[in-house]
Amino acid sequence: MAKDSKDISVKSRLKEFEQTHQDNIVIQWDPLVVFRHPHYQKNKVALVSGGGSGHEPLHAGFVGEGMLDAACPGEIFTSPSPDQITSAIHQSDTGKGVLLIVKNYQGDRMNFEIAAELSESDTLMVLVNDDATQSDRDSARGLAGVVVVEKMLGAAAERGLTLEALAELGDDIVSRTRTIGVAFSTCSFRKMAGSLESHEVEYGVGIHGELGISRIPRSPINVLIPKMIDDILQSLEAVSFQPILMVNGLGAALASDLDLALEEAQKVLAEKGMPVARTLVGTFATTLDTDGISLTVVDARPEWIELWDTPATTPALAIG
Structure with a gap:
């Protein structure tokens, strides 16, 4: 019952979000994915991100021109499912490939990796681990720095950078x-x-x-x-x-x-x-x-x- 209640809460908020921002985004409800409005879609490398709900406006709030092409919202503090991510990859890909921007949490990494393997699209991943309190960068968590990564990579993608160039740039931004x-x-x-x-x-x-x-x-x-x-x-x-x-x-x-x-x-x-x-x-x-x-x-x-x-x-x- 608790899980159903969380589902209803997340989807209710997203329905209000869609109504308020219908000029910028459209929502696919099954599986749940927030896409940029077709008016803003371009023939470029697509950027897809996502994570658990409860961090709003991250990530759905950054879908649009100059940033993300799609975001996959999970339940509260729960990673999105591989089928959500696979759908986002498939529908965002214009033939230039898809860059996945993922915060460094085990569930997020695992589900995005599974989705990339299931997808027929060319994909690369940028792993965001900006937590300054951890000396081991492999275990450092992804925090608010993901907003910076999405903003600058979004701008670079709009300029036509290749998938490989975007991934390299993303890794450099994360490291700094x-x-x-x-x-x-x-x-x-x-x-x-x-x-x-x-x-x-x-x-x-x-x-x-x-x-x-x-x-x-x-x-x-x-x-x-x-x-x-x-x-x-x-x-x-x-x-x-x-x-x-x-x-x-x-x-x-x-x-x-x-x-x-x-x-x-x-x-x-x-x-x-x-x-x-x-x-x-x-x-x-x-x-x-x-x-x-x-x-x-x-x-x-x-x-x-x-x-x-x-x-x-x-x-x-x-x-x-």
């Missing part, structure tokens, strides 16, 4: 992108082990309500943000150009809190001799109703700024 998330409250769907007191912060959280690497005293923004930036930069090891900075709300963070975090993060990076080239602030990759934020820093190559500035028209992000 790091994210840290902090939670001030627990997620109602999956409580963290033990209650989180008002004076505590869960540091280094995943996007499914997982525990972070530590529980630290709650500090003012001008203390917490420098720690996050320092840990991100340590994971990146070096920043050779002006970085791209994204401040993301995990679901219940106030816009004013996100703006304060952005201001402080820009200040910290500038003081370190790394003036920010571009910023993005808002709620993009959530953990349902969690009060928290994540910071993403991209050690952007100069030519990536043009990709970042390329217009995009999606329900959750419009540029240009």
Whole structure:
């Protein structure tokens, strides 16, 4: 019964989403896939992503011109099924191949790999593992940095890059992108082990309500943000150009809190001799109703700024 209830909830939200954004997207209900509107379809390499619901607007909100061609929503915090992904690949492929953008979680990797094997299309995969709290990149989780990857690869695909070139670019972007998330409250769907007191912060959280690497005293923004930036930069090891900075709300963070975090993060990076080239602030990759934020820093190559500035028209992000 609980599973059916979750199905109804996810599909109900998507029906409202389709009505609101019918000029940008269309939804196939069985198997469940969100496609970009035919008006925006082009003869190019298709980009397909997806993951469990509960992270809205990720990934369905980034389907549209300049970003994804299709997104596969699973149930709450559950990977989409291989048949969803296979359908998305088949219907998005214009003959140029399909690039799969996948966050580094076991279920997502497994189901996307199965779908790629079942599909007759040429496919390659970019695995996003931007979690800065993990020194082992193979086990590092995919976090909000996937939004950056989808934006820049979407722009590159619109320019006609080949499947192989897009996969190589995607791997490079991922290798130079790091994210840290902090939670001030627990997620109602999956409580963290033990209650989180008002004076505590869960540091280094995943996007499914997982525990972070530590529980630290709650500090003012001008203390917490420098720690996050320092840990991100340590994971990146070096920043050779002006970085791209994204401040993301995990679901219940106030816009004013996100703006304060952005201001402080820009200040910290500038003081370190790394003036920010571009910023993005808002709620993009959530953990349902969690009060928290994540910071993403991209050690952007100069030519990536043009990709970042390329217009995009999606329900959750419009540029240009």
